[in-house]
Amino acid sequence: MFYDSMIKILPSVKLPLKLCKGSYAERIALAKKLNNNFFNHLNEKFTTKEVPFDVFEKTLKECTPGKINVNILEYDRYGGYTCFGLNDSKNGIDKFLIYFRKTPYTEGVRLLETDISLHETSHYFCHLTNPKHSARSVKMHESGLQAKTEDFYREHLYTKNEFKEEDLKQRLNKFLRKFTNEEQIDFLQNCRYRMLEEYIAFDDGQRYLDIIQDRHPDLICEKIYAREKEVYNFPEKIKIVTDKLKEVLQNARKP
């Protein structure tokens, strides 16, 4: 796809500006608070084991400050997925798309997949409260850096494969040599925030799956648990990427 100008992030995917202030920790705290509020409202909609997509979407919009365009759509794979929707005629991002699967046996968002649904809404609120990260993703997408680095991210960072610290450090060093300083910084920042936000999303998903089952004992047979947060070794990987980022930034500042 060819873009003749920078893709814009349009107001329908932005929170009121006064809400997006403060440090990263404050903005993440706000995202977590919004996700918690959404959970409490969604929880009340479960009178059966599922909530229809339109009810989920309406509840999410009601729990988002401002007027945000978000659509809940059907996914043909297991799990969930959150992304931006591009409006070609406006050459801008004007909506969020959140995908959940439907199966032959289910019609809505399942109570027992609250780990998945609240994981995705955590991403949604993190995107909303961190517009600069969204802007960086768009820039990486436009410049082609995203396409050149996504395999590395998927194979070595966002993976459950066995984590070997030294091996990852060496692979990262070698991989970075292909890129300019500015590209290295964008890539490392992007990886860092994506992993931080994955970790938060898995954490929220696990917690709310646990709570929702306690609130609806009549709708479940046997309690289930999500255990994904630990298997990715995100804290260790985030440290490696952050240390490398500091090193690259220091070198870039040298005369």
Ligand SMILES: [Zn+2]
């Ligand atoms: Zn995720």
